[in-house]
Amino acid sequence: MLRKLLKYAFRILVLLLVFLSAALLAMRFAIQGREVRVPRLAGLTPAEAERAANSRGLVLSVESRFYSAAVPEGRVVSQSPAADAPVRRGWTVRVAQSLGPQRAAVPNLIGQSAHAAVINIRRRGLEIGNTGSLHLPGAQPEMVISQNPPPDATEVASPKVSLILSAPDNAPRYVMPSFVGRSLSEATASLEKAGFTLDKVRHITAAAGGPSAGPETILRQNPPAGQRIAGGAAISFDVK
Numbered sequence: 263m264l265r266k267l268l269k270y271a272f273r274i275l276v277l278l279l280v281f282l283s284a285a286l287l288a289m290r291f292a293i294q295g296r297e298v299r300v301p302r303l304a305g306l307t308p309a310e311a312e313r314a315a316n317s318r319g320l321v322l323s324v325e326s327r328f329y330s331a332a333v334p335e336g337r338v339v340s341q342s343p344a345a346d347a348p349v350r351r352g353w354t355v356r357v358a359q360s361l362g363p364q365r366a367a368v369p370n371l372i373g374q375s376a377h378a379a380v381i382n383i384r385r386r387g388l389e390i391g392n393t394g395s396l397h398l399p400g401a402q403p404e405m406v407i408s409q410n411p412p413p414d415a416t417e418v419a420s421p422k423v424s425l426i427l428s429a430p431d432n433a434p435r436y437v438m439p440s441f442v443g444r445s446l447s448e449a450t451a452s453l454e455k456a457g458f459t460l461d462k463v464r465h466i467t468a469a470a471g472g473p474s475a476g477p478e479t480i481l482r483q484n485p486p487a488g489q490r491i492a493g494g495a496a497i498s499f500d501v502k
Contacts, residue, residue, distance in 0.1 A: 302345035303338045303357055311338050311357060319351035327359045335362030368423060370413035371406045376427055379406050383423050391422035401428040438497075440487035446478040446501050453497055461496035477502060 298318040303311040308324055315322040333339040339360040343349055366386050371379040376393075383390055391410075398407055408426040436456075441449040450460050466481065482500040485491055 296351050297348050298351055300341070300343050300345055300347045300349055300353075300355055303341045303355065304345070305333065306338050307336060308338070308357075308359060315355050320349070321352065321354045323354050323356050324359050325356045327361050329362065329364040330360040331363040333360040333362075335360055364421060366421075368409075368411045368413065368415045371409050371423070371425065372413060374406050375402075376404045376406065376425070379409075379425060387421070389422045391424035393425045393427065395427050395429045397429045403428055403430050435490050435492060438483075438485045438487055438489045438491050441480045441483050441499065442487070444480055445476075446480060446499060449480055449499065457493055458491075459494060459496045460499075462498040464498070464500045466500050466502065 298320065300320065301314045301318060303314060303322075306314065308322070312322040328339070330339045337360050338357045340358045342356045343353075349355075364387065366388060368388070369382050369386060371382060374382070380390060395404075396407065401407055405428045406425050407428050410424045441452075446463065453460055479502045480499045481502055484498040485495070
């Protein structure tokens, strides 16, 4: 009797498992039958994107708008879920709409320090482009002397502003001439006329200068001839 009961219970259990497996399989087919692939919406207008989504039983929602240099204004720039992702019918596809490239007025940076120019550029959501330096007499070191795009330009699509700065060491450079053999008075007048300063004059013995050198004749100089010097540099002489 017990054996028959166990056999009967086993058959019931097998039938129950078969029923559950069939139910799960049917549910899986039902779910898969309701799944669709999300279409690619990037680059479409909102109306085109909505038609593409609705054709697959999906709902379109424009959630945000932001600037894009790559996607024209008014078209879809991004979407979620991504294109070709499997979702159920009735799912909402959220998209962002492009406002086109960001356009901003370029500030006037001429005469500003490099640090101040960088702050003003970034404050307007722009970027630093190429930078270069140029020796410009009379300009303070590392000041903006030129920019591209030009000051106050509007409707600029590129976010970068390139700058040319005055060189860090913007003092003019000269080649030191030779004053050896010339009189001290003549050399002093030449230096003052050129904007240089006479620093030290050291008198040395006649023997060191040689018998042919007259009084107040320059025997040595510092800096030496041929060396590059800045404007206003101080010059020293050894004279007889």
